[in-house]
Amino acid sequence: MNDKDLTARAAEFRSRAYAPYSGFSVGAALLGKSGKVYGGVNVENASYPVGICAERAAIAAAVTAGERAFEALAIIADSPVPCAPCGMCRQMLVEFPIARIILANTAGDVCVMTPAELLPHAFGAAVLPEKETAHEDPHR
Ligand code: THU
Numbered sequence: 001m002n003d004k005d006l007t008a009r010a011a012e013f014r015s016r017a018y019a020p021y022s023g024f025s026v027g028a029a030l031l032g033k034s035g036k037v038y039g040g041v042n043v044e045n046a047s048y049p050v051g052i053c054a055e056r057a058a059i060a061a062a063v064t065a066g067e068r069a070f071e072a073l074a075i076i077a078d079s080p081v082p083c084a085p086c087g088m089c090r091q092m093l094v095e096f097p098i099a100r101i102i103l104a105n106t107a108g109d110v111c112v113m114t115p116a117e118l119l120p121h122a123f124g125a126a127v128l129p130e131k132e133t134a135h136e137d138p139h140r
Pocket of ligand 1: 019022026042044051053054055085086
């Protein structure tokens with residue numbers, strides 16, 4: 001699936017966002033190495049910090065389905081510039097291999113980045129005493 005089609009999928013998912021508090025709907029579409037696409041939307045809560053962003057919802061959906069390596073992630077919102085993931089989502093995204101991240105807005109502006117460009121000098125499992133490398137072996 002090409003970046004344009006994946007971004008269109010993200011826009012479809014975005015229509016299901018639950019964002020009554022911010023009014024800012026975000027959609028994410030995560031393309032697994034298998035070719036399957038996993039959707040995510042932001043799901044807000046009356047207790048504001050409880051809400052989850054679209055990107056982390058998409059990762060959770062993919063991991064739940066058994067997929068842990070990805071070709072691309074498209075993120076879209078009605079933002080003046082292509083929608084960039086928040087800091088917490090960047091940390092979540094660098095946990096799993098993703099070849100490219102497509103930032104988009106509904107006006108059609110697009111910016112393609114790598115996870116390392118989004119979060120340079122990231123904290124990761126490599127510095128932990130006992131490395132958690134479960135994503136390398138889905139059957140572990
Ligand atoms: N949000 C996302 O879902 N992804 C982003 O990349 C940026 C922010 C959500 C969180 C919250 O529900 C709303 O957008 C406003 O911050």
